[in-house]
Amino acid sequence: MPVSLNYIFKRIILSILVVIGVIVFSYILLLYTPGDPAVKWAGNPRGPEARKAIEMARRELGLDQPIHVQIAQFIYHVFTGNLGLSIAYKVPVSQVITSGFTATLELLVFAYLLAVPLGLWLGIYSALRRGSRFDSFIQSLSVVLASMPTFWLGAIIALISYSTTGFLPYGRVSYKLAASTGFNPITGFYLLDALIQGNYAVFLDALLRIIPPALAISVYPIGVVARVSRTLVAEALLEDYVRTAVAWGVRRNTIIKHFVLKSIIPPVIQISGLAFVYSIVDAMVVESLVFGREGLGSILLDSLHKADFRVTIALAIYLTIFYILVNTIVDIIQASIDPRVKI
Amino acid sequence: MVLAVRAGGISIGYIDEEEEYIVWAVRGVDLAIEEGDAFCLVGESGSGKTTFASAIAGILPPHAVTRGKLYIFDRLAIDESTWNFNGLRGRVVSYIPQNPGTSLSPFLTVEDHFYYVLRDTLRYDREKSRKAAMEALLKVGLDRGVLEDYPHELSGGMQQRVLIAIALASNAKIIVADEPTSAIDANLRASVLQLLGRLNREYRVTLLLVTHDLASTSIVCNRLAVMLAGKIVETGRTISVLRNPQHPYTKMLLDCVPLLGVKKPLKPLPGEPIQVVEDKAICPFRERCPRAIDKCVEEPPLKPVGDEENHYVKCWRLTGVESG
Amino acid sequence: MDSILELQRVTAGYKSIKGFKSLIKRVEIVLRDISFTVEKGERVAIIGESGSGKTTILRVILGLLKPISGKVLIYGKDLYSLPSDQKLQILRRIGYVPQDPYRSLNPVLKIKYIVGEPLEAVGVEWRHIEERASEVLKIVGLPQSIINDTAEELSGGMRQRVLIARAIIAEPEILVLDEPTSALDVSIQAQIINLLNSIYNTFKVTMITVTHDLGVAQYLADRLIILKSGKIVEEGSVDEVLRNPKSEYTKSLITSYLQITGINSLNNIKIRG
Numbered sequence: 058m059p060v061s062l063n064y065i066f067k068r069i070i071l072s073i074l075v076v077i078g079v080i081v082f083s084y085i086l087l088l089y090t091p092g093d094p095a096v097k098w099a100g101n102p103r104g105p106e107a108r109k110a111i112e113m114a115r116r117e118l119g120l121d122q123p124i125h126v127q128i129a130q131f132i133y134h135v136f137t138g139n140l141g142l143s144i145a146y147k148v149p150v151s152q153v154i155t156s157g158f159t160a161t162l163e164l165l166v167f168a169y170l171l172a173v174p175l176g177l178w179l180g181i182y183s184a185l186r187r188g189s190r191f192d193s194f195i196q197s198l199s200v201v202l203a204s205m206p207t208f209w210l211g212a213i214i215a216l217i218s219y220s221t222t223g224f225l226p227y228g229r230v231s232y233k234l235a236a237s238t239g240f241n242p243i244t245g246f247y248l249l250d251a252l253i254q255g256n257y258a259v260f261l262d263a264l265l266r267i268i269p270p271a272l273a274i275s276v277y278p279i280g281v282v283a284r285v286s287r288t289l290v291a292e293a294l295l296e297d298y299v300r301t302a303v304a305w306g307v308r309r310n311t312i313i314k315h316f317v318l319k320s321i322i323p324p325v326i327q328i329s330g331l332a333f334v335y336s337i338v339d340a341m342v343v344e345s346l347v348f349g350r351e352g353l354g355s356i357l358l359d360s361l362h363k364a365d366f367r368v369t370i371a372l373a374i375y376l377t378i379f380y381i382l383v384n385t386i387v388d389i390i391q392a393s394i395d396p397r398v399k400i
Numbered sequence: 401m402v403l404a405v406r407a408g409g410i411s412i413g414y415i416d417e418e419e420e421y422i423v424w425a426v427r428g429v430d431l432a433i434e435e436g437d438a439f440c441l442v443g444e445s446g447s448g449k450t451t452f453a454s455a456i457a458g459i460l461p462p463h464a465v466t467r468g469k470l471y472i473f474d475r476l477a478i479d480e481s482t483w484n485f486n487g488l489r490g491r492v493v494s495y496i497p498q499n500p501g502t503s504l505s506p507f508l509t510v511e512d513h514f515y516y517v518l519r520d521t522l523r524y525d526r527e528k529s530r531k532a533a534m535e536a537l538l539k540v541g542l543d544r545g546v547l548e549d550y551p552h553e554l555s556g557g558m559q560q561r562v563l564i565a566i567a568l569a570s571n572a573k574i575i576v577a578d579e580p581t582s583a584i585d586a587n588l589r590a591s592v593l594q595l596l597g598r599l600n601r602e603y604r605v606t607l608l609l610v611t612h613d614l615a616s617t618s619i620v621c622n623r624l625a626v627m628l629a630g631k632i633v634e635t636g637r638t639i640s641v642l643r644n645p646q647h648p649y650t651k652m653l654l655d656c657v658p659l660l661g662v663k664k665p666l667k668p669l670p671g672e673p674i675q676v677v678e679d680k681a682i683c684p685f686r687e688r689c690p691r692a693i694d695k696c697v698e699e700p701p702l703k704p705v706g707d708e709e710n711h712y713v714k715c716w717r718l719t720g721v722e723s724g
Numbered sequence: 725m726d727s728i729l730e731l732q733r734v735t736a737g738y739k740s741i742k743g744f745k746s747l748i749k750r751v752e753i754v755l756r757d758i759s760f761t762v763e764k765g766e767r768v769a770i771i772g773e774s775g776s777g778k779t780t781i782l783r784v785i786l787g788l789l790k791p792i793s794g795k796v797l798i799y800g801k802d803l804y805s806l807p808s809d810q811k812l813q814i815l816r817r818i819g820y821v822p823q824d825p826y827r828s829l830n831p832v833l834k835i836k837y838i839v840g841e842p843l844e845a846v847g848v849e850w851r852h853i854e855e856r857a858s859e860v861l862k863i864v865g866l867p868q869s870i871i872n873d874t875a876e877e878l879s880g881g882m883r884q885r886v887l888i889a890r891a892i893i894a895e896p897e898i899l900v901l902d903e904p905t906s907a908l909d910v911s912i913q914a915q916i917i918n919l920l921n922s923i924y925n926t927f928k929v930t931m932i933t934v935t936h937d938l939g940v941a942q943y944l945a946d947r948l949i950i951l952k953s954g955k956i957v958e959e960g961s962v963d964e965v966l967r968n969p970k971s972e973y974t975k976s977l978i979t980s981y982l983q984i985t986g987i988n989s990l991n992n993i994k995i996r997g
Contacts, residue, residue, distance in 0.1 A: 296502065296505075297497060297499055297502040297503045298502060298503050298504055298505045298506075300459055300497070301495060301497045301503045301504075301563070302505070302516070302517070303458075303459050303489065304457045304458065304459045304489055304490070304493075304494065304495030304497075304576075305489070305490045305494060305495060305517045305521070305566060305567065305570065306489040306490015306491055306494075306517060306520055306521040306570060307490070307516050307517055307520045307521075308520045311516050311519070311520055315505075315508065315512070315516055316505050316507075316508070316516075319505065319507035319508070320505070320506070320507055394507075395506075395507070396506065396507060396550040396552070397506050397550070397552050444909045444911050444912070445879070445880065445909055446879075555774075555775070556774060585773040585774055585936045586936050586937040586938060586939070586977075586980070586981060586984075587773055587936070587976065587977050587980045587981070588773075588980075589980065589984050590979075590980035590981070590983035590984045591980065593983075593984070594983070612909040612910055612911070613910045613984075614910070615910075615984065615985040616984045616985065619983055619984065652911070653910070653911060655914075656910055656911050656913070656914035657910055657914075657939075657985055658913075658914070658917070658937075658939030658940060658942060658943050658985075659939065659985055660938060660939055660942060660966060660978060660981050660982055660985065661942075661966050661967070665918075666914040666917055666918055666943060667914065668911065668912075668914035668915040668917075668918055669911045669914070669915070672879050672881060672882065672912075
């Protein structure tokens with residue numbers, strides 16, 4: 058492996074510094090948003106005792122401390138995963154976030170497992186038939202796909218799959234079914250859990266429910282990956298080493314599989330990684346507003362609604378950490394695939 | 401006598417996508433290369449030598465157009481506008497590219513290169529291809545250790561040797577080498593050319609070497625042809641062409657080579673190599689030729705020189721039309 | 725005699741970061757203890773194969789790479805200890821022709837902007853630049869008509885002429901050439917060699933050529949410096965080095981060159997046929 062531990066170590070240090078910056082920034086930002094969390098914590102007290110109750114809540118929340126102490130404490134809590142209780146639900150923040158996070162991540166990963174291979178296939182196929190009708194169709198289709206607003210497309214998909222024909226179930230899983238078959242979510246990724254437990258009824262149910270939103274989300278990466286891979290393949294076909302391999306009698310399929318594909322995989326991984334983090338926002342909007350699935354989207358809306366600043370902030374921070382994590386992983390994968398890279 | 405390559409009136413051009421005309425790079429070339437020959441195609445950039453070599457190697461780009469016939473060991477590879485290189489590439493004709501730095505896939509080890517070539521041409525499995533690879537590497541003077549290396553871990557000279565070894569491994573009868581020395585250091589050139597010459601002699605591989613350096617042909621080739629603007633202007637045994645160059649262009653190509661330890665001013669060719677777009681029958685060297693005469697607006701025929709065996713030249717001044 | 729350029733025990737290299745233990749930068753040494761002097765009006769060639777450090781020497785001379793130790797004196801001034809404005813002023817007296825004419829020209833810029841850039845950098849007015857640009861194009865043997873064209877359509881030889889025009893437009897006293905002919909056909913190479921020598925004779929510049937080709941060096945230099953693995957293995961006049969090479973390396977360079985151009989002494993060297 059051409060990637061050294063030193064490189065990974067440095068990337069992690071750098072990532073941690075970025076995370077700390079984000080924590081400080083978002084904490085300060087939140088202090089200036091309207092709605093006093095101490096009031097919420099005290100349960101919107103009224104009457105003569107109100108002032109005292111709010112003061113107490115403030116002390117309880119640590120909001121009476123100087124700002125740098127608040128921030129330092131907060132950073133410590135982020136890294137220990139202990140962000141206290143949610144102001145709205147009075148359950149640990151980490152618990153709230155994890156449940157939503159696994160739901161959204163499941164949706165995203167599912168969508169991308171569909172989208173990236175399909176986009177890659179379309180791109181390669183049309184690059185090999187440059188100038189054909191199929192090529193120009195895929196070319197224009199990929200632009201349309203990549204530029205279509207996901208929430209709008211999601212609404213259409215929802216309309217087709219739920220209202221008009223009504224053949225697909227709504228939400229994330231049938232809780233009735235889950236309860237009756239003794240389904241027990243361990244990892245929080247329902248598809249995975251159901252498979253592990255051999256609970257095929259729940260698996261099928263969750264699968265049918267994940268397909269419509271996953272379709273809506275996958276459209277953007279399909280377009281992007283198809284377009285990028287088409288360009289990359291077209292360029293790779295002009296490389297000296299491809300021409301030379303042809304002259305050596307290497308067959309067309311071998312050339313595509315071993316000479317062309319190997320050279321385009323690292324950039325395709327990178328572009329997929331970028332699209333993936335971009336799609337998190339898409340997923341958050343679509344899953345909650347269009348498809349009625351619980352996930353990060355619904356948690357964010359809820360926390361904003363209820364001035365649950367601990368959840369909002371934790372969400373922002375853990376999303377940032379996730380962004381950075383995905384980017385770092387993509388970079389490391391990319392570097393380890395390319396034998397020329399030595400870092 | 402078996403002919404390895406026989407071209408009959410072959411023309412190769414490229415379609416200009418926007419303007420819809422054809423730029424002819426090779427124009428009506430007749431050529432025969434005998435089996436076991438080390439044949440050299442000499443010319444400046446734009447002379448059509450690389451295009452001609454690509455046709456024999458079977459790697460003309462899709463936008464190329466052809467006329468005439470090209471036989472490779474009695475197999476009709478180009479018949480007017482139709483091409484059929486199936487079974488020829490790798491099996492009968494192999495290829496050594498110009499630029500060693502970009503001609504090996506950066507994502508594959510040297511062994512993988514051998515494997516894919518040998519699997520697709522000779523149906524070898526991993527083990528058999530590894531054995532064949534080691535044999536071929538031995539022939540070019542490389543250690544088997546390079547099999548595990550990626551191309552970027554090798555020096556330019558080693559990359560070039562690997563390319564030669566791969567071209568050898570599939571036991572092709574003809575090897576086309578397109579400027580194999582122009583991208584490597586001067587002090588490595590002689591050894592690469594000597595290697596090619598040795599392979600030609602010891603393994604009876606027919607060699608077609610493409611180069612812009614007329615002087616360097618002498619260490620490898622027994623026959624050569626000088627190309628200019630898509631046509632052969634002089635051809636013959638290397639020794640007779642180099643000792644006794646007839647065409648003014650050939651003479652000038654020899655005069656511009658810097659020779660070590662010889663104090664003589666370089667005599668460069670005047671002007672730039674011309675690109676012929678329209679297919680007019682003129683002498684392509686007319687405008688740069690110090691000895692041009694009126695007759696030179698017509699295209700001279702390829703005529704034999706004196707009683708030298710197989711030495712032909714395409715010039716009016718040497719075919720009896722000295723007046724004017 | 726006036727020494728125009730002097731390298732005093734220059735050791736140079738590049739920073740690299742390797743291994744887990746050290747986050748400290750390590751240095752890969754490419755040049756070791758290089759010393760030589762170039763007199764005013766001399767033609768010197770630095771010969772070396774790829775990896776010998778010849779490109780690094782160029783970078784050091786052109787002010788792009790500070791040596792780890794040793795001094796680079798140009799006009800007697802220590803280049804790397806000068807304040808940046810004075811350093812720039814000295815570097816302006818050097819004209820540089822880069823290696824690959826196919827990659828060194830911006831394909832979307834008009835020729836006049838490419839050629840005139842060194843004058844534009846010192847704030848000369850455009851109408852003067854254009855005048856001067858057409859002058860230098862004439863010197864290098866290019867038609868005036870290309871001044872408003874881009875480089876895309878030009879052949880390799882013409883591109884190299886454009887680069888030479890650019891290098892001489894600000895009337896430099898030192899001309900530094902990086903492999904001036906290695907990307908060109910032999911026939912065009914001769915044109916460029918003759919052009920460079922006529923520029924040398926007309927403008928009395930000092931010419932430093934870096935090349936891997938002994939034949940080219942013989943025509944472009946009076947003195948050879950032969951470099952191997954970052955060290956000077958031989959130095960002397962062209963005649964001296966070619967007739968009576970001292971190091972084994974130089975001998976092998978000469979042998980391989982003679983083998984390639986075997987025809988120069990047809991009677992001595994056997995030709996197959």
